Amino acid sequence: MRFLGLIxxxxxxxxxxxxxxxxxxxxxxxxxxxxxxxxYYIEKALEETQVPNLVTxxxxxxxxxxxxxETAVVFCAGLACFLLLRDFKEKKERFYRHTPTGVIxxxxxxxxxxxxxxxxxxxxxxxxxxxxxxxxxxxxxxxxIQIYALYVVAHGDFSPGGGFxxxxxxxxxxxxxxxxxxxxxxxxxxxxxxxxxxAALGVLIYVGIGAICMFMGGNFLxxxxxxxxxxxxxxxxxxxxxxxxxxxxxxxxxxxxxxxYINIVSAGxxxxxx
Amino acid sequence: xxxxxxxxxxxxxxxxxxxxxxxxxLLGTTIxxxxxxxxxxxxxxxxxxxxxxxxxxxxxxxxxxxxFVAAVFRTSRRTKD
Numbered sequence: 001m002r003f004l005g006l007i008x009x010x011x012x013x014x015x016x017x018x019x020x021x022x023x024x025x026x027x028x029x030x031x032x033x034x035x036x037x038x039x040y041y042i043e044k045a046l047e048e049t050q051v052p053n054l055v056t057x058x059x060x061x062x063x064x065x066x067x068x069x070e071t072a073v074v075f076c077a078g079l080a081c082f083l084l085l086r087d088f089k090e091k092k093e094r095f096y097r098h099t100p101t102g103v104i105x106x107x108x109x110x111x112x113x114x115x116x117x118x119x120x121x122x123x124x125x126x127x128x129x130x131x132x133x134x135x136x137x138x139x140x141x142x143x144x145i146q147i148y149a150l151y152v153v154a155h156g157d158f159s160p161g162g163g164f165x166x167x168x169x170x171x172x173x174x175x176x177x178x179x180x181x182x183x184x185x186x187x188x189x190x191x192x193x194x195x196x197x198x199a200a201l202g203v204l205i206y207v208g209i210g211a212i213c214m215f216m217g218g219n220f221l222x223x224x225x226x227x228x229x230x231x232x233x234x235x236x237x238x239x240x241x242x243x244x245x246x247x248x249x250x251x252x253x254x255x256x257x258x259x260x261y262i263n264i265v266s267a268g269x270x271x272x273x274x
Numbered sequence: 275x276x277x278x279x280x281x282x283x284x285x286x287x288x289x290x291x292x293x294x295x296x297x298x299x300l301l302g303t304t305i306x307x308x309x310x311x312x313x314x315x316x317x318x319x320x321x322x323x324x325x326x327x328x329x330x331x332x333x334x335x336x337x338x339x340x341x342f343v344a345a346v347f348r349t350s351r352r353t354k355d
Contacts, residue, residue, distance in 0.1 A: 264341055
């Protein structure tokens with residue numbers, strides 16, 4: 001069976017390599033994409049959208065519809081992880097740690113819930129003491145990562161980056177909090193419900209901006225029609241529309257990444273794991 | 275002398291890919307996969323696709339490695355075959 005698999009893989013690989021031979025060269029000016037489409041973007045994008053980064057102009061404006069459904073795909077990935085893995089069953093037994101002495105309590109009565117705070121803290125069977133150096137370094141690092149993520153989202157029009165990358169970086173800063181402290185610290189700060197609402201809200205912002213354009217008499221996601229709503233230079237309106245859309249993407253991606261992480265690492269129970 | 279940096283990076287990509295499918299330890303596979311993503315990110319940057327390189331660095335080498343490690347942590351560390 002493994003030999004058969006090897007033959008199939010080699011055959012498919014050979015076919016793919018054979019197919020690559022027909023591709024135009026890298027950066028070939030005569031390739032189909034470079035004949036008229038790229039030229040149009042390179043010549044007209046800055047003039048039409050006032051956005052210096054062509055990639056953002058193409059992704060968020062010329063192909064805004066495409067990016068909208070990409071955001072929806074990320075949202076669906078978070079939703080699928082939640083639906084498949086989330087386990088709402090109440091745990092039978094709990095572990096607590098008495099912080100001043102380090103004594104571990106094993107509570108078998110599921111009704112009895114100790115109040116955690118200065119005296120007791122939550123525990124689970126995978127618990128290892130959080131390292132002081134790691135905790136301190138991550139505590140200092142996380143705000144900078146988050147500022148950088150906001151910069152990437154806000155600067156998507158001018159430099160590489162945008163909502164998707166910025167959202168992933170912001171989400172990974174929250175994941176870093178869960179790794180360096182524990183999962184409970186993250187869930188106490190960012191509630192599961194808030195994450196779900198934010199994931200949906202991001203997609204809604206994107207679709208909402210598109211729908212407002214329709215109400216203003218244009219096509220779906222035709223940002224130029226938003227000009228009467230926003231004061232300022234009307235030529236700059238497409239860049240502002242793209243920024244709004246990128247913020248929506250960023251919110252959705254951040255929430256989806258954190259949802260996926262907390263559901264995978266705790267096998268859906270949201271109490272164990274780091 | 276002009277170094278063919280894209281070919282050097284491509285060689286690393288192929289070695290990381292072969293390593294990732296042949297290593298028995300799944301945590302090692304995850305790390306190799308992260309290295310693979312980072313090399314791909316370098317390759318995109320060499321080819322001038324900076325936006326794609328940025329996405330590859332943040333999603334491929336960053337978050338997906340964390341997801342894989344989390345999944346290995348919750349399942350088993352050794353492969354069956």
